[in-house]
Amino acid sequence: MTKTNIIGVYEDEDQIVEAIHQIQDKGIKIKDVFTPIPLHGVFEALKLETRLPYATFLYGVVGTSITFAFLYWTSVVSYPLKFGGKPLNSLSFIIIMFVATILIATFLTFMTFFIRQKLYPGKESTVLDPRATDDKFIIVIDKEDDMTTKDLDHIKTALKDSGASEVNEVEEEINTKE
Amino acid sequence: MDQKLVIPSKFKMASYALMVIGVVAFIYAFATHPERGWANLLINNYYFVALAIGATFFGALQYITQSGWSSGFVRIHQGIANFFPILLILMIPLLFGIHSIYHWSHHDAVAHDPILQHKEPYLNTPFFIIRFAIYFAVWIGLTQLLRKLSFKEDLEGGLRYFEKSEFYSKVYIFSLALTFSMATFDWIMSIDAHWFSTIFAIRNFAMGFQHAVVLITLVTIILNKMGYLPFLNKYHLKDFSKYIFILSIIWGYTWFSQYILIWYANIPEETIYYVPRTQGEFTPLFYTELAVNWLFPFLALMSGKVSTNKNALLIITSILLIGQYVDVYMQVTVGTLHHLNIGFIEIGGFLGFVGLFAYVLAWSLSRKPLVAKNHPLLNECMEHHP
Numbered sequence: 001m002t003k004t005n006i007i008g009v010y011e012d013e014d015q016i017v018e019a020i021h022q023i024q025d026k027g028i029k030i031k032d033v034f035t036p037i038p039l040h041g042v043f044e045a046l047k048l049e050t051r052l053p054y055a056t057f058l059y060g061v062v063g064t065s066i067t068f069a070f071l072y073w074t075s076v077v078s079y080p081l082k083f084g085g086k087p088l089n090s091l092s093f094i095i096i097m098f099v100a101t102i103l104i105a106t107f108l109t110f111m112t113f114f115i116r117q118k119l120y121p122g123k124e125s126t127v128l129d130p131r132a133t134d135d136k137f138i139i140v141i142d143k144e145d146d147m148t149t150k151d152l153d154h155i156k157t158a159l160k161d162s163g164a165s166e167v168n169e170v171e172e173e174i175n176t177k178e
Numbered sequence: 179m180d181q182k183l184v185i186p187s188k189f190k191m192a193s194y195a196l197m198v199i200g201v202v203a204f205i206y207a208f209a210t211h212p213e214r215g216w217a218n219l220l221i222n223n224y225y226f227v228a229l230a231i232g233a234t235f236f237g238a239l240q241y242i243t244q245s246g247w248s249s250g251f252v253r254i255h256q257g258i259a260n261f262f263p264i265l266l267i268l269m270i271p272l273l274f275g276i277h278s279i280y281h282w283s284h285h286d287a288v289a290h291d292p293i294l295q296h297k298e299p300y301l302n303t304p305f306f307i308i309r310f311a312i313y314f315a316v317w318i319g320l321t322q323l324l325r326k327l328s329f330k331e332d333l334e335g336g337l338r339y340f341e342k343s344e345f346y347s348k349v350y351i352f353s354l355a356l357t358f359s360m361a362t363f364d365w366i367m368s369i370d371a372h373w374f375s376t377i378f379a380i381r382n383f384a385m386g387f388q389h390a391v392v393l394i395t396l397v398t399i400i401l402n403k404m405g406y407l408p409f410l411n412k413y414h415l416k417d418f419s420k421y422i423f424i425l426s427i428i429w430g431y432t433w434f435s436q437y438i439l440i441w442y443a444n445i446p447e448e449t450i451y452y453v454p455r456t457q458g459e460f461t462p463l464f465y466t467e468l469a470v471n472w473l474f475p476f477l478a479l480m481s482g483k484v485s486t487n488k489n490a491l492l493i494i495t496s497i498l499l500i501g502q503y504v505d506v507y508m509q510v511t512v513g514t515l516h517h518l519n520i521g522f523i524e525i526g527g528f529l530g531f532v533g534l535f536a537y538v539l540a541w542s543l544s545r546k547p548l549v550a551k552n553h554p555l556l557n558e559c560m561e562h563h564p
Contacts, residue, residue, distance in 0.1 A: 041563055053482070085444070091438060091441055092442060094434070095438070
């Protein structure tokens with residue numbers, strides 16, 4: 001199955017954030033932006049939001065609790081062994097809890113990110129315009145089936161007006177199994 | 179651009195009032211409980227030494243890393259650098275109180291004490307005074323030089339003064355490592371002269387650095403609320419919050435490193451330091467110190483909304499500044515007074531110092547334009563984004 005996108009190709013990085021605002025002001029929804037380098041301000045301009053930090057915090061809390069429970073079980077419940085006159089439920093747990101919390105929180109955060117983004121090693125990425133990996137900056141807008149020619153013209157002029165050097169329609173392969 | 183701070187008359191009156199309270203508190207202390215007076219003088223002086231060291235270190239760090247985001251706020255840490263001359267004047271009386279604070283300064287005590295005899299080549303009164311003079315000479319000399327270079331840059335522009343500042347910042351950081359470590363050993367660690375900890379200076383440096391950034395953040399937000407520094411945006415606040423957040427972790431890390439090694443090794447002459455702190459009347463303060471300086475900012479600044487909110491940051495930074503007082507209070511009082519006393523002498527003395535240094539900072543900010551207009555990286559600060 002294929003899906004058609006309208007893309008605007010820009011020559012300069014300084015145009016992008018301004019262009020995003022101009023297009024959004026005309027009531028057009030931007031699907032995505034591809035740039036060869038990370039650009040400041042694009043994330044804010046697209047009004048993207050992420051809940052990933054909350055997940056990380058949750059994983060951190062869970063990681064601390066699980067590690068403490070494990071240490072408590074091993075050294076107090078299952079195999080209590082006195083050494084150095086230290087209490088069984090001891091302060092030295094903290095170091096392991098600290099390290100294990102970081103491990104669990106980062107690992108699970110990455111797993112969450114990969115699963116939500118449907119990323120995996122060896123996945124083939126969809127490149128709408130190969131020049132976006134070299135020296136061009138592109139803004140992608142969805143071409144929906146019920147769009148009239150008038151709507152399309154409106155989108156294309158908006159892209160042109162905001163400084164796009166070319167406006168193209170590009171087909172994208174969509175794997176329905178995913 | 180050339181706007182200078184105009185000190186509101188209300189602020190002047192408030193700081194004068196606080197100073198009067200401080201003077202009364204200290205007169206009352208020396209008339210009735212001289213040993214509490216001396217300990218308080220040390221607590222308050224060290225509190226502001228640590229802040230001034232941390233703030234000037236922050237400034238030097240911005241120069242050597244050529245950071246642009248903070249270039250609009252250079253006047254604030256340069257103003258805090260003016261604490262040093264005042265602290266010198268306030269610390270000279272402390273030299274007359276050596277006998278009340280430091281056990282090692284008594285000749286008859288040293289004569290019967292092999293450990294103190296062993297430490298005598300370093301811990302003796304004449305050398306103590308010489309080192310005292312060297313520390314302040316280095317701090318005042320280098321920080322005033324950096325101030326002067328920045329003011330010249332304001333007038334003439336160009337990269338020449340920036341490069342010079344960068345070079346002297348390196349010199350300052352290097353000399354700071356030595357002088358502040360030794361000053362901490364001299365003034366704070368030698369209270370418990372039998373005891374030592376090699377991480378002590380780093381732990382106190384982390385404390386000073388953390389709370390200095392807290393102070394800079396607080397002053398920046400207050401100035402912004404008064405209508406100065408209009409370019410302050412949420413990304414600046416976020417960067418300040420990141421600084422406070424990570425430094426609170428570093429402080430907690432060094433605090434815990436010192437504690438767990440002593441706890442784990444369990445050698446009597448080391449453990450004795452923590453016995454009065456963790457058992458008895460100081461216990462609540464011991465946990466307050468940890469909770470306020472580490473746990474509180476760690477949890478509070480985690481949220482992006484809180485860390486970019488001016489009012490929330492005002493509250494958090496104010497609480498953290500009290501946190502440092504608890505920290506320094508614990509380090510000094512347990513070894514000198516052995517009992518928990520918090521009354522008019524402590525609170526009044528601290529308020530007096532706060533009034534004085536708030537006035538010094540405001541005065542310094544009112545002397546020169548608030549923004550270093552010829553700082554080569556200033557545009558990066560004006561247009562700061564993530």
